[in-house]
Amino acid sequence: MLTVDTTQVKKSIALPYEEAMIPRLKIAHEWLQSGTGAGNDFVGWVNLPRDYDREELSRIHAAAARIRSDSKALVVIGIGGSYLGARGVIECLHSANYNLRRKDTPNIYFIGNSLSSEALHETMELIGDDDFSVNVISKSGTTTEPAVAFRFFRELLEKKYGREGAARRIYATTDKARGALKSMADAEGYETFCVPDDVGGRYSVLTAVGLLPIAVSGVDIDALLAGAGEMMEKCRKADLENPTWQYAAARTQLYKNGKKIELLAAYEPRFRFMAEWWKQLYGESEGKEGKGLFPASADFTADLHSLGQYIQQGERHLFETVVRFAPSEHQCLVPKSDTDGDGLNFLAGRSLDFLNEQAMDATLLAHVEGGVPNIVIRLAENGARAIGATVYFFEYACGLCGYMLSVNPFDQPGVEAYKKNMFALLGKPGYEDMRAELLAKLGR
Amino acid sequence: MLTVDTTQVKKSIALPYEEAMIPRLKIAHEWLQSGTGAGNDFVGWVNLPRDYDREELSRIHAAAARIRSDSKALVVIGIGGSYLGARGVIECLHSANYNLRRKDTPNIYFIGNSLSSEALHETMELIGDDDFSVNVISKSGTTTEPAVAFRFFRELLEKKYGREGAARRIYATTDKARGALKSMADAEGYETFCVPDDVGGRYSVLTAVGLLPIAVSGVDIDALLAGAGEMMEKCRKADLENPTWQYAAARTQLYKNGKKIELLAAYEPRFRFMAEWWKQLYGESEGKEGKGLFPASADFTADLHSLGQYIQQGERHLFETVVRFAPSEHQCLVPKSDTDGDGLNFLAGRSLDFLNEQAMDATLLAHVEGGVPNIVIRLAENGARAIGATVYFFEYACGLCGYMLSVNPFDQPGVEAYKKNMFALLGKPGYEDMRAELLAKLGR
Numbered sequence: 099m100l101t102v103d104t105t106q107v108k109k110s111i112a113l114p115y116e117e118a119m120i121p122r123l124k125i126a127h128e129w130l131q132s133g134t135g136a137g138n139d140f141v142g143w144v145n146l147p148r149d150y151d152r153e154e155l156s157r158i159h160a161a162a163a164r165i166r167s168d169s170k171a172l173v174v175i176g177i178g179g180s181y182l183g184a185r186g187v188i189e190c191l192h193s194a195n196y197n198l199r200r201k202d203t204p205n206i207y208f209i210g211n212s213l214s215s216e217a218l219h220e221t222m223e224l225i226g227d228d229d230f231s232v233n234v235i236s237k238s239g240t241t242t243e244p245a246v247a248f249r250f251f252r253e254l255l256e257k258k259y260g261r262e263g264a265a266r267r268i269y270a271t272t273d274k275a276r277g278a279l280k281s282m283a284d285a286e287g288y289e290t291f292c293v294p295d296d297v298g299g300r301y302s303v304l305t306a307v308g309l310l311p312i313a314v315s316g317v318d319i320d321a322l323l324a325g326a327g328e329m330m331e332k333c334r335k336a337d338l339e340n341p342t343w344q345y346a347a348a349r350t351q352l353y354k355n356g357k358k359i360e361l362l363a364a365y366e367p368r369f370r371f372m373a374e375w376w377k378q379l380y381g382e383s384e385g386k387e388g389k390g391l392f393p394a395s396a397d398f399t400a401d402l403h404s405l406g407q408y409i410q411q412g413e414r415h416l417f418e419t420v421v422r423f424a425p426s427e428h429q430c431l432v433p434k435s436d437t438d439g440d441g442l443n444f445l446a447g448r449s450l451d452f453l454n455e456q457a458m459d460a461t462l463l464a465h466v467e468g469g470v471p472n473i474v475i476r477l478a479e480n481g482a483r484a485i486g487a488t489v490y491f492f493e494y495a496c497g498l499c500g501y502m503l504s505v506n507p508f509d510q511p512g513v514e515a516y517k518k519n520m521f522a523l524l525g526k527p528g529y530e531d532m533r534a535e536l537l538a539k540l541g542r
Numbered sequence: 543m544l545t546v547d548t549t550q551v552k553k554s555i556a557l558p559y560e561e562a563m564i565p566r567l568k569i570a571h572e573w574l575q576s577g578t579g580a581g582n583d584f585v586g587w588v589n590l591p592r593d594y595d596r597e598e599l600s601r602i603h604a605a606a607a608r609i610r611s612d613s614k615a616l617v618v619i620g621i622g623g624s625y626l627g628a629r630g631v632i633e634c635l636h637s638a639n640y641n642l643r644r645k646d647t648p649n650i651y652f653i654g655n656s657l658s659s660e661a662l663h664e665t666m667e668l669i670g671d672d673d674f675s676v677n678v679i680s681k682s683g684t685t686t687e688p689a690v691a692f693r694f695f696r697e698l699l700e701k702k703y704g705r706e707g708a709a710r711r712i713y714a715t716t717d718k719a720r721g722a723l724k725s726m727a728d729a730e731g732y733e734t735f736c737v738p739d740d741v742g743g744r745y746s747v748l749t750a751v752g753l754l755p756i757a758v759s760g761v762d763i764d765a766l767l768a769g770a771g772e773m774m775e776k777c778r779k780a781d782l783e784n785p786t787w788q789y790a791a792a793r794t795q796l797y798k799n800g801k802k803i804e805l806l807a808a809y810e811p812r813f814r815f816m817a818e819w820w821k822q823l824y825g826e827s828e829g830k831e832g833k834g835l836f837p838a839s840a841d842f843t844a845d846l847h848s849l850g851q852y853i854q855q856g857e858r859h860l861f862e863t864v865v866r867f868a869p870s871e872h873q874c875l876v877p878k879s880d881t882d883g884d885g886l887n888f889l890a891g892r893s894l895d896f897l898n899e900q901a902m903d904a905t906l907l908a909h910v911e912g913g914v915p916n917i918v919i920r921l922a923e924n925g926a927r928a929i930g931a932t933v934y935f936f937e938y939a940c941g942l943c944g945y946m947l948s949v950n951p952f953d954q955p956g957v958e959a960y961k962k963n964m965f966a967l968l969g970k971p972g973y974e975d976m977r978a979e980l981l982a983k984l985g986r
Contacts, residue, residue, distance in 0.1 A: 105985070178847025193664055197642055211844040213898035214810050215870035220637055243843055245884040246897065249877045282883035299847075358802065358859060359836055366658050378848035385852025392803055392857065393849070394838050399687055400655040402960055403622025403743075404822035405837070408829025410956030413836065415802060426659035433693045439726035440689040444970055453690065453968065454657035460963030463983055468959065512854030515912065516846055519904030524897065526888055539907055541549070 099328060099487045102344040103474040106462060107352065107417075110471045115351040116338055119502075123343050126501035127336050130494070135501055137508030142296030143493060146304055147327035147486075154292060155323075158306055161269055161289060162313035166203055169267070170228035173221065173251050174311045175210035176235035177243045178378060179299025180271070183489075184208075184311040186375035187303065190485055191317050193368045203316040210234075210247030218250060230255075233314075235271040235307055237293045239279025242520065261286075271306045298508050300379050301493055304486070318482045325486030333494045342495035345419075348473050350502050352417045353391050357471070359416035361409070363396040365454050366423050370397055372485075376492055383500045383507040390503065399457050410468045417471040421488075422458060424480045425451045543772060543931045546788040547918040550906060551796065551861075554915045559795040560782055563946075567787050570945035571780050574938070579945055581952030586740030587937060590748055591771035591930075598736060599767075602750055605713055605733060606757035610647055613711070614672035617665065617695050618755045619654035620679035621687045622822060623743025624715070627933075628652075628755040630819035631747065634929055635761050637812045647760040648674075654691030662694060674699075675711040677758075679751055681737045683716060683723025686964065705730075715750045742952050744823050745937055748930070762926045769930030777938045786939035789863075792917050794946050796861045797835050801915070803860035805853070807840040809898050810867050814841055816929075820936055827944045827951040834947065843901050854912045861915040865932070866902060868924045869895045 129135025130144055165172055174184060185208050188196055197205040205228075207221045232255060234248045255264035270283040271291040283290045291306030293299075302308065304326055313319045333342050349360060360380070362373050373395035384390035394416075396405050409416070432453070434446035445453065462472050475491075477484045500507020522529040522536055548560075573579025574588055609616055618628060629652050632640055641649040649672075651665045676699060678692045699708035714727040715735040727734045735750030737743075746752065748770055757763045777786050793804060804824070806817050817839035828834035838860075840849050853860070876897070878890035889897065906916050919935075921928045944951020966973035966980055 177844060181844065182848060193660065195641075195664060195668065197639075198668060199664075211847075212809065212811055212841070213843055213894055213901050214812075215872045215874045215894040215898070216637065217811050218874050218894060219870070219872040220639060220643075224639060224642060240884050240886075242886070242897070245886055246876055246889065246894070248884075249879060249886070250874065253877045278884045282881065285881070285883070358857060365656065367656055367661050368658075374848070377845075381849045381852035381856070385849075385854075385856030387855065388858060390852060390856040392838070392852065392860065394836070397656070399657055400621060400625065401821075403655075403957065404626060404818070405825045405829075406960065407954045407956045408825035408834060408836065410829075410959055411831065412825070412829030412834040413802060414832060416836065426663070428659045428663040430659045430662050430694065432690055433697045435693060437726065437729070439729070440684050440692075440722045442684075442686070442689055442693070445690065445968060448968075450657055450659040450662060450690070453686070454659070456967040457657050457960070457964050459980070459984055460967050461960045463980055464959035464963050468956070510851045512851045512912070513847065515854055515908035516850065516901070516905045519908050520901050523900040523904050524889060524892075536903070536907055540903055 099325065099478050099484060100341060100491055101476045101478070102341045103476060104344055104348045106466045106472045106474070107348045109466070111351060111355065116344070116347045119347045119350065120338070122502050123347060123498065124336060126498045127343070129501055130497045131334070136506035140296055140298045140301070140508035141497070142294050143301040143304070144497075145330070146297065147323050147330045147490065150304070150323065151292070154306060155309070157289075158291065158309050158313055158319070161310060165231045165314050168229060169204045169231040171205045171207060171225050171230040172311065172314050173225070173230060173232045174206060174208050174235065175232060175244045175247045175251065176208075176307070177211040177241060179302050180235035180244065180307055181208055181211045182371065182375040182378050183303025183308040186372040187308060187312050187317065187322070187485055187489070188315045189371045190368050191482055192315060194370060196315060201316070204314060206311055206315055209251075210244035213243060213246070218247065222250075222254065231267040231269065233269045233271060233310055234279065235293075236279050237273050237299070238277045239272060239282065240277075242517075269310065271310065300382055303375070303489055321482040322486035325483035326490040329487040329490040329494070333490070342491055342498055345473060345475070345491075345495045346498040346502065349391065349419070350499055352471060357415060357417045358392060359394055360391045361394045361396055361416055361418045362421070363398050363401070363418055364421040364423070365398045365458055367397055367400070369421060370395075379492060379496050380499075382510050382513075383496050384503055384505060386505050386512060389505060398461065402461060409465055409470055414469045417473070418465060419473040419475065420458065420462070422474060422476045424477050424484070426480070543769065543922050543928055544785060544935055545920050545922070546785045547920060548788055548792045550910045550916045550918070551792045553910070555795060555799065560788070560791045563791045563794065564782070566946050567791060567942065568780060570790075570942045571787070573945055574941045575778070580950035584740055584742045584745070584952035585941070586738050587745040587748070588941070589774070590741065591767050591774045591934065594748070594767065595736070598750060599753070601733075602735065602753050602757055602763070605754060609675045609758050612673060613648045613675040615649045615651060615669050615674040616755065616758050617669070617674060617676045618650060618652050618679065619676060619688045619691045619695065620652075620751070621655040621685060623746050624679035624688065624751055625652055625655045626815065626819040626822050627747025627752040630816040631752060631756050631761065631766070631929060631933070632759045633815045634812050635926060636759060638814060640759065645760070648758060650755060650759055653695075654678075654688035657687060657690070662691065666694075666698065675713065677713045677715060677754055678723065679715040679737075680723050681717050681743070682721045683726065684721075686961075713754060715754060744826055747819070747933055765926035766930035769927035770934040773931040773934040773938070777934070786935055786942055789917060789919070789935075789939045790942040790946065793835065793863070794943055796915060801859060801861045802836060803838055804835045805838045805840055805860055805862045806865070807842050807845070807862055808865040808867070809842045809902055811841055811844070813865060814839075823936060823940050824943075826954050826957075827940050828947055828949060830949050830956060833949060842905065846905060853909055853914055858913045861917070862909060863917045863919065864902065864906070866918060866920045868921050868928070870924070
C-alpha cells in the first residue's frame with residue numbers, strides 16, 4: 099500500500115546506517131508499542147485505528163449525514179491540530195477546489211485559525227443566506243483564535259435559527275468531561291464528540307477532530323480508518339521491513355550527517371495541505387531543545403521553477419522526501435498538433451501521468467547529483483484507504499524519530515510563549531505585571 | 543507606504559552592521575542603477591514602473607475588458623515566474639477564494655504549472671460549458687508543462703469555437719520576436735503581449751506576464767504600477783533611508799552570522815501565494831554556488847500552532863521577516879457573551895484587528911526571546927498601490943542581496959538539470975545517450 103525507497107540515500111552514505119540504527123529503533127519502537135517512553139500519556143493514537151470508539155464513530159456518521167441533509171455549508175472552527183488534518187485530507191482526496199466543485203455535499207470553511215478580519219468577514223459573506231452548521235473543535239475551549247471565531251458564528255446561528263435552533267446546528271469536538279467548551283455544550287445542548295485525553299492535537303486527525311469534517315465532505319472515513327489500521331499492523335513489526343523504520347532511519351541519519359531541512363514534496367497540487375499537516379506533526383514533535391529538522395514543503399513540478407534552483411545549487415543543508423501517488427484515474431493523453439510548433443509531438447498520445455513519472459525520475463537524479471539525498475514514499479493506490487495508511491505511517495515514524503532524537507515527541511512547551519504574551523498584551527486580568535514588562539520591551 | 547523595522551535585529555547584533563555594510567550596499571546599488579553588474583542583461587525591471595510601454599499597457603486594459611465581457615473563465619497557463627506573481631497578487635488583493643466569490647469578473651484558473659492529470663482534468667470540469675479564454679505565458683513556448691497544457695486547452699477551444707474563434711480567445715504573452723509560441727501566435731493570429739528581453743521570469747509580474755491576469759480579476763493595475771513607481775523612486779536613494787538597504791543589510795548580516803533560513807510570515811491568509819512568489823524570487827536569485835538563505839514561509843497565527851514550537855525552541859538557524867498589513871476595512875467586533883463560558887468577555891467590543899496586532903507583538907517578543915531575530919515590514923495601506931510597492935521593494939532588495947552575496951542574481955543555471963533529464967527520459971530525439979545513462983542510474 100505504501101513503500102519507502104531509500105536507494106538514493108544509501109548511495110550518499112558510505113556506512114550501513116540502517117543496521118547501525120537498529121538498537122535505537124528497537125527502543126523507540128518498544129516505547130511506542132508499550133507506552134513506556136517520555137510523553138506516554140499521549141500515545142493513544144498508536145492503537146487508535148483498532149480501538150477507536152465504535153459508538154462515537156457511528157455518531158460521527160449520523161452527524162455527517164444530518165449536516166449534509168440540512169446544511170449547504172459547514173464552518174469548521176479550529177487551529178493547529180484541530181484544523182490541518184481535516185483540511186489536508188479533504189483537499190488531498192477531493193482537491194483545493196472542493197468548495198468550487200459541483201457536488202451534493204456542503205461547502206466546508208475552515209476558520210478560527212487566524213485573527214484576520216478579512217478571512218472572517220469573507221467566510222460570513224460566502225455563507226450568505228445558506229443554511230449552515232458549525233463544528234467547533236477545541237480541547238479546552240479557551241484558545242483565543244477558535245474561541246473568538248466561535249463567538250461570531252454562534253451569534254450568527256442564533257440570529258438565524260434562534261438559540262435552540264442554533265444549538266441543534268452546533269457540533270462541539272472537545273474534552274469528554276472538562277473545560278469551557280464542554281461546559282458550554284452541556285448547558286446549551288450541543289452534540290459533542292471527544293478529543294481523547296491520550297491523543298495530542300497533531301495526532302488527532304483520525305479521531306472526531308478530523309473525521310467529522312472529513313465525513314461531511316463525502317470521504318469514506320471507514321476506508322480511511324481501515325487503511326490506517328493496515329498500516330498500524332505493518333508498524334508492529336520490529337525490524338527493517340517496517341516502512342516507518344526505513345523512513346525514520348534515513349531521516350535521522352541525514353540529520354546526523356548535517357542536513358538541517360527536510361523538504362516534503364509531491365507532484366500533485368492537492369497534496370499541499372497534507373504537507374502543512376506534516377509540518378506541524380514533525381516540527382512540533384522534534385523542534386525542541388535546540389534540535390530538529392526544519393520541515394519545509396514544495397509543490398512539484400511548479401516549484402522546480404521556483405525553489406528548484408536553490409535545491410540544485412544552494413546551501414547543501416537539505417534533503418527531500420518525495421511522496422509519489424499512484425496513476426490517476428483520468429487518462430489525459432497529450433494531443434497531437436498538426437503544426438508541432440512547440441516541438442512536442444514526440445509526446446503525442448502519451449498520458450500526463452507518464453510525463454509526471456518521468457519528471458519525478460528526472461528530478462530525483464538531478465537533485466541527488468546536486469547533493470540532495472532523496473527518500474521516496476510510493477503509494478500503491480490513491481483513495482481514502484491509502485491516505486489513511488499515509489497518515490498513520492507519518493505519525494508512527496514521527497514518534498520513532500522523536501525518541502531517537504532524545505526529545506519528548508508529544509509535548510509542545512514552546513507554544514505557550516506567544517500565548518502568554520498575547521494574553522498580557524490583550525489586557526487579560528491577572529497579567530498586569532507581564533503586560534507592563536512587555537510594553538517596555540516594545541518601547542511603549 | 544512601506545517601512546522596515548529592524549529594531550529586533552539590532553538588539554541581537556552587537557556591532558553596527560548597517561554602517562559596516564554601506565560600502566557593499568553602495569556597490570550593489572550602483573550596479574542595479576547603472577546596469578553594470580553581473581547579469582546586467584536582466585535589469586530591465588529596475589526602471590520598469592517608469593518605462594513600461596504605455597501602448598502595451600493600454601492593450602492589456604483592452605484585452606482584460608474583452609475577456610471580462612466574453613468569458614466566464616480565464617485559463618492562465620504558465621509556470622514559475624509566469625504563474626506565481628499573478629496568483630500571488632490576485633489572492634492577496636482578493637483572496638484565495640477569489641473564484642468562489644460572487645463577482646462580475648471571470649473565474650481564473652492557473653494551470654500548466656504541474657503535470658498532474660487530476661489538476662488538468664479538474665480545471666476542464668470546473669470550466670464545464672462556460673465561455674472561456676486562455677492566456678498562455680511562456681518566453682520560449684517550449685517549456686514542457688505549459689506547452690503541454692496549452693495543447694489541451696487549445697484543442698478544447700477549437701472544438702468549441704472553431705479554429706478562428708479559438709484564435710480570438712487566446713492571448714499569448716511571449717517573446718516579442720522569436721520562439722515557438724511567438725511563431726504559433728503569428729501564424730494563428732493570437733493577440734500577443736511581450737515578455738521583455740531584459741526582465742527575467744521571477745521579476746516579470748509587473749509586465750504583461752502578471753498584469754493581464756491581474757487586470758482580468760478587476761485589480762487596478764494602474765495603481766499597482768503607480769505604487770511600484772513610488773517605491774522605485776524611494777529606492778533611488780543611495781543611503782540607509784532606502785528601505786531596501788535596511789532589509790538587505792539585515793538579512794545579509796543574519797546570514798553571515800549563521801542563520802540559514804528566512805521564514806517569511808504574515809498574519810493574513812491571503813498572503814500565502816505572495817510568499818510563494820517571494821520564495822522563487824529569493825531562492826532562485828541567491829541559491830547558487832552552495833550559498834543562500836533557504837526561503838520558507840508561514841501563515842500566522844495558524845502556524846504558531848504548527849511551526850510555532852520549532853520556531854520557539856528548535857535549531858537556532860532561522861530568522862523571520864514579518865509582513866504587517868494595515869488595518870482591515872472590516873471592523874469585526876468581538877461579541878459579548880451572556881455566559882462568558884470561554885472567559886473572553888474582557889475582549890468583547892474589541893476589533894479582530896486589535897487582537898491580530900497584539901498577536902503580532904506578542905509573537906515578535908516571544909520569538910526574539912527564543913533566539914529568532916525578526917525583521918518587520920509594515921504596510922501603511924492595503925490596496926493595489928501598496929502591493930505594487932511591496933513587489934518592487936522585494937525585487938530591488940533581492941538584487942542588492944544577490945550582489946552582496948557575490949552571485950549573479952539574475953541567472954538560474956541549476957534549473958536546467960531536471961529539464962534535460964526529463965527530455966532524455968521522455969525520449970526526446972537527440973537525447974538517446976543521456977537516456978541510456980539515466981536509466982542505468984535508475985537501475986532499469
